[in-house]
Amino acid sequence: MPRPLSATIHTAALANNLAVVRKYAPKSKIWAVVKANAYGHGLARAFPGLRATDGFGLLDLEEAVKLRELGWAGPILLLEGFFRPTDIDVIDRYSLTTVVHSDEQMRMLEMARLSKPVNVQLKMNSGMNRLGYTPEKYRAAWERARACAGIGQITLMTHFADADTPRGVSEQMATFERGAQGIAGTRSLANSAATLWHPSTHFDWVRPGIILYGASPSGFSSALEGVGLQPAMTLASELIATQHVAEGQTVGYGSIFTARKPMRIGVVACGYADGYPRVAPEGTPVIVDGVLTHVVGRVSMDMLTVDLTPVHSAGVGARVELWGNNLPIDDVAKACGTIGYELMCAVAPRVPVRAE
Numbered sequence: 001m002p003r004p005l006s007a008t009i010h011t012a013a014l015a016n017n018l019a020v021v022r023k024y025a026p027k028s029k030i031w032a033v034v035k036a037n038a039y040g041h042g043l044a045r046a047f048p049g050l051r052a053t054d055g056f057g058l059l060d061l062e063e064a065v066k067l068r069e070l071g072w073a074g075p076i077l078l079l080e081g082f083f084r085p086t087d088i089d090v091i092d093r094y095s096l097t098t099v100v101h102s103d104e105q106m107r108m109l110e111m112a113r114l115s116k117p118v119n120v121q122l123k124m125n126s127g128m129n130r131l132g133y134t135p136e137k138y139r140a141a142w143e144r145a146r147a148c149a150g151i152g153q154i155t156l157m158t159h160f161a162d163a164d165t166p167r168g169v170s171e172q173m174a175t176f177e178r179g180a181q182g183i184a185g186t187r188s189l190a191n192s193a194a195t196l197w198h199p200s201t202h203f204d205w206v207r208p209g210i211i212l213y214g215a216s217p218s219g220f221s222s223a224l225e226g227v228g229l230q231p232a233m234t235l236a237s238e239l240i241a242t243q244h245v246a247e248g249q250t251v252g253y254g255s256i257f258t259a260r261k262p263m264r265i266g267v268v269a270c271g272y273a274d275g276y277p278r279v280a281p282e283g284t285p286v287i288v289d290g291v292l293t294h295v296v297g298r299v300s301m302d303m304l305t306v307d308l309t310p311v312h313s314a315g316v317g318a319r320v321e322l323w324g325n326n327l328p329i330d331d332v333a334k335a336c337g338t339i340g341y342e343l344m345c346a347v348a349p350r351v352p353v354r355a356e
């Protein structure tokens with residue numbers, strides 16, 4: 001028998017979440033963002049649930065090729081562009097669309113030998129200060145792209161830093177409009193947060209990632225109330241042992257938890273080597289036998305321990321949900337001081353994953 005830990009990918013939830021995006025941005029096409037192995041869900045496993053999209057956005061050439069091999073003939077966008085001249089051969093061969101965010105990339109495209117022009121998304125740095133041309137240099141970059149024989153369609157693109165915070169998008173939108181003034185062309189601006197909360201950013205293409213997987217861009221599960229998203233991944237395991245602990249006894253490495261009364265502890269087959277965060281403090285939510293309880297003691301490599309006080313009946317073999325259908329990944333992430341994105345991306349290769 002393998003360890004009882006596994007992740008389940010909910011294909012119907014992915015399809016539902018894509019439909020939710022369509023409802024929010026009915027006039028836009030969708031780049032379904034599947035970078036980082038579909039946010040940890042597995043590209044091949046996520047693909048069937050998302051195939052009603054208009055295009056896929058990702059980072060690695062290898063993942064782009066894999067999508068083609070899965071039978072996807074539609075648009076694929078390289079969200080960071082490319083890194084070396086030889087990457088352009090792959091872009092050409094597999095008909096990929098690429099971000100262009102720098103003169104180095106522009107120059108590589110000017111020098112490339114291509115069988116046909118490459119469609120590009122010309123990225124403006126509208127305030128995030130990671131990638132892209134400044135608003136002042138944007139028009140010149142666009143003219144240079146237009147003059148490049150190797151470049152086909154040019155979409156105007158930027159990325160928001162605060163679409164999920166009270167700061168919002170207005171400042172970056174104004175900067176974008178200033179830099180893009182008088183430039184015709186389709187536009188691609190909105191990440192998940194902007195797709196949900198800033199309709200003025202939708203334009204021709206939206207680029208949602210996290211909401212396709214049913215988690216919140218802001219890190220607060222409450223922010224998704226009424227939106228209609230469903231979790232695309234459930235991470236579940238079982239109790240492999242229980243312990244009676246007397247008052248004053250401790251649990252696990254570092255003895256960081258001391259029982260204040262006699263209690264039962266459940267030992268779950270899931271640890272930080274499976275991707276569960278070691279930093280998860282006492283109180284991090286866990287569901288055992290359908291009942292909400294929480295982590296006690298330090299998460300170890302292959303196991304974690306939970307308080308069985310609210311679940312008197314739970315014994316070895318009891319089902320444990322670490323996150324998923326009954327426990328928002330955002331709530332687990334919040335307790336750990338991070339966001340759902342990081343937890344789903346961190347599920348370790350040793351965890352068996354199946355799609356349903």
Ligand SMILES: *Cc1c(COP(=O)(O)O)cnc(C)c1O
Pocket residue numbers: 033035079159190191192193207208209210211217
């Ligand atoms: C990752 C990414 C997205 C998707 O972001 P979410 O917050 O997951 O919606 C959109 N655009 C770009 C350029 C990205 O890198």
